[in-house]
Structure formats: C-alpha cells, structure tokens
Amino acid sequence: MKVYSLLMLLPLLFSMAVSPSASAADDAVASAEQPQLPEHSRLVSTTAGQFHVRAMGLENSGPAVVLLAGPNHNYHSDSAWFAALQPLLAQQYRVYSVDRLGNALSSYSEEVSYRRFADDLALVLQQLGETELAVVAFASASISARWFYQSYQQQFAIQAMLYIDPDIPLPHSLSLYQGYPADWYQANLDKLLPHLAAGNWTARTQEKLEAEHQQVRELVAQDSSVMDWSYFEQIMQLRLLVPQQQTRAREIAAYRADLESYASLAMITKIPVSVIDSDFERQEIAAAADDAELVAALQQWQREGSAWSAEQAKISGGQYIPLPDSDHLVPLQHPQVVEKALTKLLNADGDDH
Numbered sequence: 001m002k003v004y005s006l007l008m009l010l011p012l013l014f015s016m017a018v019s020p021s022a023s024a025a026d027d028a029v030a031s032a033e034q035p036q037l038p039e040h041s042r043l044v045s046t047t048a049g050q051f052h053v054r055a056m057g058l059e060n061s062g063p064a065v066v067l068l069a070g071p072n073h074n075y076h077s078d079s080a081w082f083a084a085l086q087p088l089l090a091q092q093y094r095v096y097s098v099d100r101l102g103n104a105l106s107s108y109s110e111e112v113s114y115r116r117f118a119d120d121l122a123l124v125l126q127q128l129g130e131t132e133l134a135v136v137a138f139a140s141a142s143i144s145a146r147w148f149y150q151s152y153q154q155q156f157a158i159q160a161m162l163y164i165d166p167d168i169p170l171p172h173s174l175s176l177y178q179g180y181p182a183d184w185y186q187a188n189l190d191k192l193l194p195h196l197a198a199g200n201w202t203a204r205t206q207e208k209l210e211a212e213h214q215q216v217r218e219l220v221a222q223d224s225s226v227m228d229w230s231y232f233e234q235i236m237q238l239r240l241l242v243p244q245q246q247t248r249a250r251e252i253a254a255y256r257a258d259l260e261s262y263a264s265l266a267m268i269t270k271i272p273v274s275v276i277d278s279d280f281e282r283q284e285i286a287a288a289a290d291d292a293e294l295v296a297a298l299q300q301w302q303r304e305g306s307a308w309s310a311e312q313a314k315i316s317g318g319q320y321i322p323l324p325d326s327d328h329l330v331p332l333q334h335p336q337v338v339e340k341a342l343t344k345l346l347n348a349d350g351d352d353h
Contacts, residue, residue, distance in 0.1 A: 038234050043105065046123035052105035053124065054079055054097045054231070057090030063159050063346065064130040065089055066121070067097040070139025072329060074208050075181075075252055076239050078103040081138060083232035084220060085331040088339050098124055102247025104235050112247055113254035114140055115261050118147035125156065132157045134346055136338065138331055140255070142166030143262045150265055160345040161268065163275045163312070164330050164338065168305040169263035176301055178256045185252040196245045205240055212236070219333040226335060267312050274318035274341050275309040280328035319344060
C-alpha cells in the first residue's frame with residue numbers, strides 16, 4: 001500500500017473540494033492515481049448506505065470493541081481520532097471503528113445525525129456478524145451509543161460502554177451545546193450548502209486541518225509508539241472535500257435535535273458504563289478570561305459534566321476516571337488510559353484479556 005502524505009494529497013483534494021458537482025469531483029479523481037483503501041479498511045454495504053469500517057485484531061476472541069467518533073472543537077468527527085487507540089486495543093481485542101455516512105470513506109447522505117447513526121450502526125454490525133459488543137464512544141458519539149443501547153439491547157449483547165468526554169444531557173450543558181454554532185447552522189443550512197459547494201470554505205478548512213495536524217503532533221509527542229500516522233493523515237485529508245464539509249454542516253444543524261432526543265433518555269443502569277472525563281474545558285475558560293459571565297457559565301458546565309459523569313459511572317457499576325491537564329482528544333493523547341479502562345470494564349479482576 002502506498003503512503004500519501006498530507007502535502008502530497010492536498011492539491012488533489014483541493015481540486016475536488018472546489019468542484020461543485022459529483023462529476024467534476026469524479027473527473028478530478030480520475031486524473032490522478034487513486035490511493036487504495038487504508039490498511040485494515042473495508043466498505044460495508046447496508047440498506048442505508050456504504051460504511052467505512054476499519055477492522056483490526058480479528059484473530060482475537062471475546063466481545064468486539066466498537067469505536068464511535070465524535071467531534072473536536074472544529075466539529076471534525078471521524079475515525080482518524082482512533083489512529084493511536086485502535087492499534088493498541090487490537091493487540092488484545094477485535095476492534096472496529098465505524099464512520100458515519102458522509103464522513104471519511106462512507107457514502108454520502110443528506111440525512112445525517114448522531115441519532116440516526118444508532119440505527120445505521122445496527123445494520124453495519126449485522127453485516128459484520130458481531131453480536132457481543134463493548135462500545136467506546138468519544139464526545140457526541142455518546143448520543144449514538146446511548147440510542148444504540150436503547151433500541152438494540154435485545155438484539156445485541158452489549159456488555160459494557162465507555163464514554164470519553166460525553167455530551168452532558170442536563171439543562172445548563174444543553175443550553176451551551178444548543179447555542180452557537182449549532183443554532184447558526186440550523187438557521188442557515190439551506191444557504192450554507194451551496195456556499196460550501198462553490199468551494200468558499202475550502203481554504204479555511206485547509207487552515208483548520210493544518211492546525212489540527214500540528215496539535216495532534218504535539219499531543220502524541222511524548223509517546224507516538226502506537227500512532228498510525230499513515231491512517232490518520234489519509235482520513236484527515238478527506239475532511240477537505242465538499243461532501244465532507246457539507247456533512248459536517250448538516251450534522252451541526254441536526255445537533256440540537258440530537259441533544260433533545262438524548263436528554264429524554266435515562267442513565268444506563270443494567271450494564272457497566274465507565275466515563276473518562278478530561279478537563280479540556282479549562283482551555284475555553286482561560287480563553288474567556290475577560291468575560292466574567294461566560295467564565296461562570298463554562299465553569300458551571302465543567303462542574304455539571306463531572307458530576308453527571310461520576311453519577312453515570314456509579315449507578316451502573318463502572319469507573320469514573322478524571323483526567324487532569326488533558327486535551328479533549330483523549331484517544332490520541334492517552335490511548336493507554338482508554339485501554340486500561342476498557343480492560344477493567346471487560347474483566348472485573350483487571351487481568352489481561
């Protein structure tokens with residue numbers, strides 16, 4: 001398999017990103033050598049569409065570990081976030097990362113949301129033949145994980161769940177999540193989609209990707225032994241494409257409704273749920289230092305989130321794992337912490353799987 005660096009692929013991706021039509025994008029791809037699927041990747045066809053799945057550790061027995069991606073501060077949300085965690089977990093477990101429609105290499109759809117993905121995930125797992133599971137949900141993927149459990153706990157043997165910085169379904173936190181930018185995207189989506197199709201946000205998206213790339217390099221600098229840079233860059237580059245930009249916009253616009261549905265569900269009590277709680281909020285609090293009202297709101301959000309996370313873990317028999325001085329991208333910065341938490345969930349004695 002050839003390795004395509006970020007700089008090598010940016011010209012091709014830029015030409016595709018500014019193309020307003022699928023045929024133009026197809027022509028751009030046809031004019032250059034196409035990279036193969038990343039190693040361990042496959043496309044799984046379902047009645048809802050074709051999903052990009054990265055499958056590793058398939059020789060391992062026991063429950064399958066399913067990784068669900070959520071957003072960073074730029075609302076980029078795909079399996080690139082698991083480029084360090086999945087290879088580590090695959091040393092012990094059968095591990096799948098599944099990308100939502102419109103993300104990474106999954107097929108495009110105009111109907112996308114974290115709530116919808118719970119149903120899509122069931123279709124993918126049926127195709128994979130996996131019924132015994134542990135689910136790891138990062139950030140807003142807690143919405144998908146919670147609805148998957150709600151709707152499919154009889155169909156699948158879901159042994160445990162691990163939340164990493166989950167969305168907090170309580171009033172104050174919801175008021176922050178449902179404000180800007182979610183409310184802006186919801187109000188302006190119809191105008192924004194053709195604006196994106198014309199390539200107007202491609203340059204700014206590229207700038208964000210370059211900044212994210214540098215941030216991740218800094219986060220993994222102390223221990224990059226399990227980091228799969230080839231996979232990370234291949235998936236990250238796809239965020240530049242117009243369909244992916246539009247999916248991002250659609251998902252942000254749908255986020256308020258996702259949160260309302262999520263908040264209607266009670267905490268899980270019948271299976272252990274562990275929660276890893278970074279203190280990434282401190283960065284936003286520091287950035288808002290000149291706005292006392294905003295600082296107070298963010299501090300309340302942080303307290304509410306930690307209290308909810310600790311309670312969810314307690315009532316379900318899981319672990320509450322606070323991570324001081326941690327970035328939000330825990331799967332990249334602290335994959336060993338996630339691995340340890342998952343192993344404890346699946347083995348009460350804490351022994352190796």
